[in-house]
Amino acid sequence: MSSITTPDMVPIIDFSTQDLKQGSPEWDSVKSRVREALEEYGCFEASFDEVMVLRRAIFGVMEELFDLPLPTKQLCVSEKPFRGYFGSPTGLFESMSTDDAHVVENIEQHLTTVLWPEGNISISKTLASFTQLTSRLETTILRMILESFGVEKYMDELIDSTNYQLRALKYRRPETGDPSLGIPAHCDTNLMTILHQNNVNGLEIRNKDGEWIDVKFSPNSFIVLIGESLSVWLNGRLCSPYHRVTLKGNTARYSLGLFAKLKGGYLVKTPAELVDNTNPMLFKPFDYEEFSKFYATQIARAAGSGTSQPRTSDLKAYCIV
Numbered sequence: 001m002s003s004i005t006t007p008d009m010v011p012i013i014d015f016s017t018q019d020l021k022q023g024s025p026e027w028d029s030v031k032s033r034v035r036e037a038l039e040e041y042g043c044f045e046a047s048f049d050e051v052m053v054l055r056r057a058i059f060g061v062m063e064e065l066f067d068l069p070l071p072t073k074q075l076c077v078s079e080k081p082f083r084g085y086f087g088s089p090t091g092l093f094e095s096m097s098t099d100d101a102h103v104v105e106n107i108e109q110h111l112t113t114v115l116w117p118e119g120n121i122s123i124s125k126t127l128a129s130f131t132q133l134t135s136r137l138e139t140t141i142l143r144m145i146l147e148s149f150g151v152e153k154y155m156d157e158l159i160d161s162t163n164y165q166l167r168a169l170k171y172r173r174p175e176t177g178d179p180s181l182g183i184p185a186h187c188d189t190n191l192m193t194i195l196h197q198n199n200v201n202g203l204e205i206r207n208k209d210g211e212w213i214d215v216k217f218s219p220n221s222f223i224v225l226i227g228e229s230l231s232v233w234l235n236g237r238l239c240s241p242y243h244r245v246t247l248k249g250n251t252a253r254y255s256l257g258l259f260a261k262l263k264g265g266y267l268v269k270t271p272a273e274l275v276d277n278t279n280p281m282l283f284k285p286f287d288y289e290e291f292s293k294f295y296a297t298q299i300a301r302a303a304g305s306g307t308s309q310p311r312t313s314d315l316k317a318y319c320i321v
Ligand SMILES: O=C(O)CCC(=O)C(=O)O
Pocket: 167, 169, 183, 188, 195, 197, 203, 243, 244, 245, 255
């Protein structure tokens, strides 16, 4: 793995302003910065001061979750792929994921009562508050993207079909002190990802020149990444960035992410407005949950044969015309 990084930086866009009302001059200016950043990097840093009131509670909760004994964490399972507890074969990272996490009862049912049989309402509430906050930000950004392509009439349909999956990640500090790869380079296949982290950096994004950029988050910010589902829906417009996590320090890294995904049963289909003679339809309609099942078997097969994970652009390869 190349460890060369450059001083390039992902753009920072401020979403904290009170005047960010749809149609206002502030809205239009943020919207064009979002479009520019996504064209260039597929991602940006979003400042969002409201997260500060939750920050201490969030990382307290994450320590409590991951400090549980391994057999307890392993009780969190699901018949659906990419939910529940996962520990990487390298032991360097662990994750816990749960669906529709903006609703306290869902977290209680699928996560907290599994880990604490008597329930743990304060943890459920903290995680739901985080999901509500980030899903609000996701909706704003999605609306700006759709407006910028003139397809905002699909907003309600997409929102109604979104699963706000929450994923908590812990990266152990590398034992040797040498930089180690926590998560290998990949593109997210979902619609949009919004990440928050403790004070330990490690996320790297590959820019258009193929160079890896260190992403340094401010405590009041998120990194927003476009996923391949959105790029496919936009008929190849905007690209999901390659990213990876490299651990360099002496402290554990925690990150918490909203992974907005399209629900099973919803056919993801490029709108007619984005297809014409010069922009023919590039991708076949697909169901994200069906793709996830296929993708999970690909990953398991690759792991079984000792080869690396399937290539990125997996979703695009899956549904290319
Ligand atoms: O922890 C992070 O910052 C990134 C995690 C990530 O890329 C993923 O879960 O897809």
